[in-house]
Amino acid sequence: MSKKERERKIKYEEFGSLQHLTTEDRKLLECAFDERDHAYAPYSGFRVGACLILENGQKVVGSNQENASFPAGLCAERVALFTAMGSNPGIGVKSIAVAAKNLNDNLESPVFPCGFCAQVLVDLEERQKSPIRIILGVDRGPVIILASSKSILPFAFSSRDL
Numbered sequence: 284m285s286k287k288e289r290e291r292k293i294k295y296e297e298f299g300s301l302q303h304l305t306t307e308d309r310k311l312l313e314c315a316f317d318e319r320d321h322a323y324a325p326y327s328g329f330r331v332g333a334c335l336i337l338e339n340g341q342k343v344v345g346s347n348q349e350n351a352s353f354p355a356g357l358c359a360e361r362v363a364l365f366t367a368m369g370s371n372p373g374i375g376v377k378s379i380a381v382a383a384k385n386l387n388d389n390l391e392s393p394v395f396p397c398g399f400c401a402q403v404l405v406d407l408e409e410r411q412k413s414p415i416r417i418i419l420g421v422d423r424g425p426v427i428i429l430a431s432s433k434s435i436l437p438f439a440f441s442s443r444d445l
């Protein structure tokens with residue numbers, strides 16, 4: 284039986300602060316920072332804001348919404364993505380910025396979307412046939428930019444698997 288070792292590499296950009304970003308990216312990340320204030324997170328104290336920009340320039344926001352029945356809650360990314368998909372059918376998502384803040388406000392590196400949100404991002408990316416950029420930031424730490432959502436879930440389940 285033969286065995287092959289394979290490897291997949293992920294490319295991403297890291298910036299020292301949001302001052303180094305393009306104006307559009309910086310504004311989108313600032314929007315995500317602000318959106319954290321709309322989170323409903325009484326259980327975890329973990330507040331996440333998401334702000335995405337559509338191909339027509341329109342912005343759609345989301346924040347994490349927790350629930351006493353924990354699995355009923357939803358992440359900021361999916362709140363924004365499903366709102367965008369539901370109210371703007373056929374218009375692609377260009378970029379999504381995500382910013383988090385924990386209870387102690389001591390995050391030093393950006394937080395990546397969870398597996399569920401990554402799956403939704405990859406699925407939407409395939410549907411719209413263009414990459415969705417991901418911009419991740421925290422108050423005191425670097426900014427990370429990924430050119431495509433596939434980078435965070437390289438072995439994503441897709442419609443081709445059905």
Ligand SMILES: [Zn+2]
Nearest residue numbers: 358396397400
């Ligand atoms: Zn998530």
